[in-house]
Amino acid sequence: MAQRFKDVDWIGLFLWLFRAAIIVLVLWGTVAKIFFGAGNAYSASDWIDFFVSGLSQGSLYALIALGYTLVYGVLFMINFAHGEFFMSGTMTATVFIALPLSASGFLDRNPIIGMLIILVVAMSISVGVALLTERIAYRPLRRAPRLVPLITAIGASFFWQYFFRGLYGSSLIPFPELQALQGKFSFWGVDILKTRAVVIVSSVIMLIGLYFFVMRTKTGKAIRAVAEDKDVAALMGIDVDRTIAITFATGAAMAGAAGILYGLVFRQVHFFMGFVPGIKAFTAAVLGGIGSIPGAALGGLFLGVIEAVGPPLFLEGLGIPGGHQLKDVIAFTMLVLVLIFRPQGIIGERLAEKKA
C-alpha cells in the first residue's frame, strides 16, 4: 500500500511540475513581450486585429464543436468523422453551386440569396453524409465495446476524405470572393474586415438558434432525454434511433454552415480541410466541457483567441522563431493540458466523475 501511494504521489508531482512549467513559460513569455518588448513590436490596432481574427476563427470552432458536444451528449462517443461532415458539405456546395453562381455573376448581384442557396446546399449535403455515416458505421454498434465505434469513426473519417478527394480532385479549390464582403467595417474607430464580422455575427445567430432548438422545442427535449438515459427515454415513447439521427443531423448542419463561413474567410476548400479544424473543434468542445452547448461556444471562442494572440504574445516573448507555425502546437497542447488536468472543461462539471 505504501509502495502504491508513493508511486501515485510521484506521478502527481510530475504532472504538477509539468503544469507549473507551462504556466511559467506562458507568463514569462507574456511579461517579456509586454514589458520588455521582445520580438517584433505591434501597435494597438495589430493586437485588435489578432483578437478579432481569433474571434472569427473561434466562432467557426464553436459551430463545429457543437456537433461533437451534441453527439457526445447522446452517445458518449467522439465522432471522429465530424470534421468530414464539415468538409463534405462545403466542398460540394463550392463546386456545384458557389463557383457556377459566381461565374455567372449571380452571386455578386444577389449576394444574400446566393449565399443562402450555398448555405442550404452545404448544410443538406453535410446532413446527408452524417446520416449515412450514422446508419452504416455507428448504429449497428450501439452495444459494442466503446473502442469499436471510435475505430469505425476513424475509418469513416478517412473514407469520406478520400471519397471526396476522388470526386473533386486533390487540388485546392478557390471559394469565390464576394464583392459585397470586401473592405472593412468601422466600429468606434476600430476597423474590422467585413468577412470576419459576418462570420462572427452569423455564428452567434446560429448558436443562439441551436440553443433554443435544444432547450425549447419538443425535438430538443427528446434529444436531452436520450442524452440523460436512452432506455428510460425509449419507455417514454421517444424513438431513440430517430432522435440520435436528428442529433447527428443537427451537428452536421452546423458544421456545413461553418464550412461555408470557413470558405468565406480562407477562400479555398480542399478534401483535407476538415481534419485540423475538426480536432481543434473537439479541443474547443472539451475546453468548454463536452456535452454542454454554451460550453462548446465559449470553448471555441477561447481557443480561437488563444491561437491568434498566443504566437505574437508569449511565443515571441520567449524568443521562439516562426511562432505562427506553432499555432497548431498551442491548440494541441491546450487539448492535452485540459484533458489531463480538467477533463470536465473550464465551465463544465457534467462528466467530471466519469473521465477523471
Next chain:
Amino acid sequence: MMAQLDVRNTIRMGLLAGVVAVSLSMIGMVEAFDQRDVITDVFSLGQLLLFTAPAIVGYMVVQRGKVKAYGPALFGGLIAGVFAALPIFALLILTLIFPNIRAQLVNVSPTLIGILAFGNGQVVGGLLMTAVMGILGLLGAAIYVIPDRIGNPLILGLGWTLLVGVLSEVLLNILRPLLPRAVLRFLFGTKGITFATAVILLILITTGIVWWQEKGREQAKARREAMSSGQQKTRRQVSLGMGLILLFVLPLILGTYLTEVVDNVGLYILMGLGLNIVVGFAGLLDLGYVAFFAIGAYTVGVLTSQGGLGVGHLSFWVALPIAVATSTMAGMLLGVPVLRMRGDYLAIVTLGFGEIIRVLATSDLLKPVIGGAQGVLQIPKPEIFGFTVIQPQHFYYVILAGVFLAIFLSSRLRDARLGRQWMALREDEDVAEAMGIHLVKTKLLAFGIGAAFSGLAGAIFAARLSSIFPHSFNLLISINVLSLIIVGGMGSLPGVVVGALVLVGLPELLREFAEYRLLLYGALLIAMMVTKPEGLWPSPVRRRELRAAEEETAPQIEQVG
C-alpha cells in the same frame, strides 16, 4: 412461404449496388483500375470492380429470400442486375446533358464514359450495360441456386482465378527465370493472364475443391490419424523448417522491386507488433504512435549523418540501441500524463502528441537540430564486418531479424506475467487494480515497449532511405498501423503479419491502389468492426472477450447521473 422473392427489396438492393458502382466510377477508381487487365484484352480490374456489384447483389437477393426454385431466383437476379445498371445509365445520360460535368467531377472523363458505355454512345452503351448487368445478376443468382456442392467451389474457383489474374504481374516476375518463354507466352498476355489460362485455372481449382470436399478431406484426415504423435511432430517441424528456409531465400526469388515491397511490409509488421502491445494487449488506443517511429528515425539520423546536422557520426549499430532507448523513454514519458485517461480521451490526446511532434519537427524552432522541413540528409548505410547494407535485399535480412526479435519478445511477453496483466487491464481497469495489478507500472511498460519496437522500425527506416523528412511521419502512418492490427485481429501476432500483408503488401503490388488506399482502409475498418470485430486471424482470448461484451453489454455503465 419461406421461398418468397421480395420484389421491392430486390429493386432496392439492386439500386444500392448501382449507386455503389456509380460512386466507384465517379471517384475514379474504375478508370484507374482499368489500366490493369485481369484477363488480357477481355476483362480489366476496373470492369471487375464494376461488375462484381450486380453479381453479388444477384446472389444476395436470392440468398436473403432463400429462393431455391430456378424460375423466381433467376428472375430476381435479373431484376436486381437491371436495377443496378440504372444509376450508371443515369450517369451516362447526365454526361450527355452536361458535357462539361468534368469541371465539377474531375474523374468523370471521356475514358470513364468509354468504359461505362463499352465504347458506344451513351444511350446504346447504357442499354448494353443494362443487359450485361442483368445477365450478371442472373448468373449471381444462378450460383446460389445450383447445389452448394458445386456452387461454393465455383465461387472460390472464380475468386482465386481473378486473384491470380490481378496479381499476374507479380507472378510473371517470379516465374520469368523459371519457365521457358513459350510457356510464359501461353500463360500470360501483355497485361494479365490469357483467356485460356483463366479457363484452365477455373476448371482446375473448381474441380480440385470439389474433389477435396468429396474425397480428399477424408483421406487426409485418415492419413493424419494413422500417424503417431512423434511423426506428426516431425512433420510439423519439417514444414516449419521449410517455411524458415523459404523466408531466408525469399529475396533471391523476388528480385529488387518485390523485395522492397516486402521490406516495407516488414517495417509495418515491426510497428504493428509494437502497437499491438499497446492497443492489442493493454487496450490503450494510441493514435500518436508515429511519434516514436519519428523519434527512432531522427535519433539514428542525427547521430549517424555525415551531413551538416550530424552529431557524433556514430555507426548505425551504435546508434540503433540509442534510438530504441530514446523511443522507449519517449514512450514512457508521454505515457505519464495519460495514465489516468481511458478509451477515447486517450486516443485524442495521443493523436495530439503525434501532431505536436510532427509540427515541431517541421517548425523553425528545432531547425538547427533536426533540419526543419529540409530534414536530415546523408545518413550512411549500415556496415557489418566490412560489408555495407545497401540493396533492399540486404535490408531484408536486417528487417527480418528485427521482426523475428519482435515476434519472439511479443509472444514471450504475452504469456508472461506482464502480458496477462496487460490483458486484465484491457478487460477492466478497475477490476485489474483491485486484483493488485500495478496500473502505473503496467501501463508505462506497455507504452515503453510498444514505442521501442516502433523506434527500431524508425531506425531501420532512416538507414534504408538515407534521408528523412518530417512529412514522412504524418498521422496516416499511425492510421495504417492501427488499421493493420485491427484487420488482422487485435492482440493476435499472426494477425499483425496477415494485416500487414493485406493492407501494406497488396496496395504496393497494385500501384493503382495508391490513391484509394485510405479510402479502402476506411471502408475496411468499418466493415471489419461491423461484421467481424475480432479480425481476420483473431487471438482466442480477444474473440471471447468481444463475444462476451456483445452479450451482456450494460449501457447503464455508460450513463452518468
